[in-house]
Amino acid sequence: MEQKQKTDIEQRIVDVLKTVYDPEIPVNIYDLGMIYRIEVADDFTVDLDMTFTAPNCPAADFILDDVRTKIESLEGIRSANINLVFEPAWDQSMMSEEARVELGFD
Numbered sequence: 001m002e003q004k005q006k007t008d009i010e011q012r013i014v015d016v017l018k019t020v021y022d023p024e025i026p027v028n029i030y031d032l033g034m035i036y037r038i039e040v041a042d043d044f045t046v047d048l049d050m051t052f053t054a055p056n057c058p059a060a061d062f063i064l065d066d067v068r069t070k071i072e073s074l075e076g077i078r079s080a081n082i083n084l085v086f087e088p089a090w091d092q093s094m095m096s097e098e099a100r101v102e103l104g105f106d
Helices: 003-017 060-072 097-102
Strands: 035-040 045-050 079-084
Touching: 003 035, 003 060, 045 060, 060 079
Parallel strands: 045 079
Antiparallel strands: 035 045
């Protein structure tokens, strides 16, 4: 796979991740800084590392399923492996400027 194609796919993944929300927070998971790594392999499988704002997130299963479903719905993607990680621990500094403004932190 050429780098341009990989970059295009990664951007489409970011775009779809911006449609995934924690039901308790009015900001998408990408802008919250919950996505740590997106890797697209030559066989069009995706490995994604993500976290939650709290380890005991009550919506964890819903969010993980939503992420997987939306990534796998993208044209050309064979499958998505979602890795839930807690290192580094999430904190408010990981949020985008837009998320900080939306949540009143700035």
